[in-house]
Amino acid sequence: MSDEQEGDAVNTEASRILVLWDVDHTLIENGGVSKETYAGAYELLTGHPPIHRARTDGRTDPAVMRDLLDQHGIEMTDAHASMLNAALERSLQSRQEELRRRGYELPGAREAIAALGNLDGIVQTVLTGNIKPNAFIKVATFGLDSGLDLEVGGYGSDDSVRANLVGVARRRAGAKYETFFDESTTVLIGDTVRDVRAGKESGTYVIAVASGLDTVQELENEGADVTLPDLVDTSALIDAVMSVKKRDLRTARE
Template sequence: MSTGKTLVLWDIDHTLITTGGLSRNIYADAFQATTGRTLRQVANMAGRTERAIATDTLRLHHIEVSDQLLTTFGLALAEAFLTYETALKEHGRALDGAREALAALADRTDVIQSVLTGNMESIAIGKLKAFGLDHFVDFEVGAYGMDHEERPELVRPAQERAARKYGQAFTAGNTVLIGDTPNDVLAGHLGGARVIAVATGTYDAAALREAGAEAVLTDLGDTPAVVSAILATAHP
C-alpha cells in the first residue's frame, strides 16, 4: 500500500479556465436537439452539476424529467460541445497560473490530481484538452456532473476511484478540493474534503472566506503559494 499521497480535485470552469461565455450556446443547441424547442432560460450553473443544471433547465420549460431524457440530453450536450471546440479555443483561455500550478503538482510524487467538476466527463476532458491542460490530471479518478445531481455526492466516488487505482484510502484528511464558488466549498465539506477557494469567478475572496474555505487565494498566479496552500490544507 502506498502512503502519504494527497488527492487534489480541481473544479474546471472559472477555476482553471474560462469558456468565454459559450456554455449557454452549448446548452441552447443541446436543448433544441433534445426537445425540438428553443431554449428560453438556463438554470443557474455556478458550482452545480450538469445533471442538476439539465434537470432544472428542462423543468423551467415545463418538461417532465426522466432518466432517459437526461441521458439523451447528456449525449446532446456532448455533441454540441464538439461543434464549439474551435470557438472555445478562440474565445476561452486557461486562467493565469493554471498551467503552472497543474504542472508543479504533476511533478510531485506525493500528489495525485484529478477533477471534481459539474461537467460531464467528455466535456471536462475536452475543455482541458482545448488549452493543453489535460495531460496534467488523471481523469480516471475524477468525478463528473452526470455521476450525481448533488455536487457533495461527487467527492466520495473520486476518493473511491483513487483508492482503487493507487492503493491508498482517501478521506477529508488527505483530499483537497479547489473551486471558485460557495457551492464548491459546501460540496467539499459535506462530501468529505478540505477546500481551497480561488476568487477567479463571480465570488470575491470575502464571500469565499464566509463560506468556510480552509484557504482563499485571489488567483493561481503565485505557483509556490498555490502548492504550499494545498499541502498545508491537506496536512494542517
Template sequence: MLWDIDHTLVSIDGIGKDIYAEAFRLVTGQPMERVAAMAGRTDWAITVETLRMHGVEVSDRLLDSFGVALAEAFVVHEAAISGRGRVLAGVREVLDVLAGRADVIQSVLTGNMEPLAIGKLRAFGLEHFVDFEVGAYGMDHEDRAVLVGMAQKRAAQKYGESFTTHNTVLVGDTPNDILAGHLGGARVVAVATGSSDVRALKEAGADLVLEDLTDTDAVVRAVLVAADG
C-alpha cells in the same frame, strides 16, 4: 487533489450557455429561452432545472438523451473554446509543479459531464496534467457533494491508498464548491477567480482562500497545508 474546471482552471466566455441551447434544441426541438444557474452546479442539476423551467417533464431516459446531446453540442462549439476561452493566470505553472510531485495525484471534480471536462482541458493542452480516471463528473450524480466520495473511491481503487478528508483537497471558485467539499469529505482551497470574491469565499467556510493562482509557490503551499489539516 480535485480541481474544479470552469473559472478555476479555464474560462470559456459564455460558451457553456451556447452548448446548453444547442443540446436543448436537439432534445426538445424547441429553442431554449433561459438556462438554470450554472455556477458550482452539476450538469445533471442544471439540465433537470432547465427542462422543468420550460415545462418539460424529466425522466431518466430524457436525462440520458440530454447528456448525449450535450456531448454532441460540445463538439459543435469545441473549436470556439480555444479561440474565445482562456487558461486562467498561473494555472499551467501550478498544474505542472504539482504533476511533478510524487505525493500528489491531480484529478477533477467538476459539474461538467466527463466528455466536456476532458474536452475543455484538451482545448488548452492541460489534459496531461490530470488523471481523469479518478475524477468525478456532472452526470455521475446530481449532488456535487456526492462526487467527492466517488472520486475518492476511484482513486483508492486505482492507487491502493485510502483517501479521506485528511488527504483530499478540492480547489474551486464558488460557495457551492466549498459546501460540496466539506459535505463530501475534503478540505477546500477557494480561489476568487469566478463571480465570488475573497470575502464571500471566506464566509462560505473555505479552509484557505487565494485571490488567484498566479503565485505558484503560494498555491502549492496552500494545497499541502490544506492536505495536512
C-alpha cells in the same frame, strides 16, 4: 509519543494527496460556450431552442439541464434523462472551435498543475459538474489534460449532487493508486460557494480561488480553509495544498 503513534504520524506524512480541480472558472474560462452548450443540448432534447438561459453557478450538468427544462415548464422524463449526456456531448463537440477561440486557460493554472505534478505523492484530477466527455474536451482544448489523471475524476455524469462526486473520485483514485484517500488526504480547489459547500459536506479540505463570480469574502464566509485571489502565485497554491498534511499530522497527534 508512543512508537505506535509515531508510526501513524510517519504513515500520514508519507501518504498521497488527492487534488480535485474544478474546471470552469478555476482552470479555464469558457467564454460563454458552456451556456450555449446547454442551449444546444436543450434544443436536441426538445426540438426547439430555449427562451431562457441556463443558470449554472457551480451546479452539475444534470442539475443545470433539469432546471432549464423546468424554466420552460417541461419535466425531465426518463426519455430526456437517457438522452441527456449524448445531447450535452454532441452540443459541446460542435462548439469546440468556439471554445478554443473565445475561451482561455486562467493565469497560473498551467504552472500550478505542473508544480504540483513535480511533487512526490500528488495525484491530480478534476471534480466538476461537467459530464465526463465535456470535461475532457474543456481541459484538452487548452492542453491542461497532460498533468491530470482524468480516469479518476468525479463528473456530473456520475451524480447530480456535487458533494457526492468527492466520494466517487476518492474511490476511483484509491482503486488505481492502491491508496485510501479520505478527508485528511483530499484537497478540493474551486471558485464557487457551491464548490466550498461540496467540500465541507464531504469533509474535504477546500482551497477557494476567487477567479469566478464569488468574492474572496463570500468564499471565506462559506467556510473555505484557504482562499486565494487567483492561481498566479504558484508558491501560495502549493503551500495551501501541502497544509492539508499539517492538519492531518495535528489530528494524528491529538
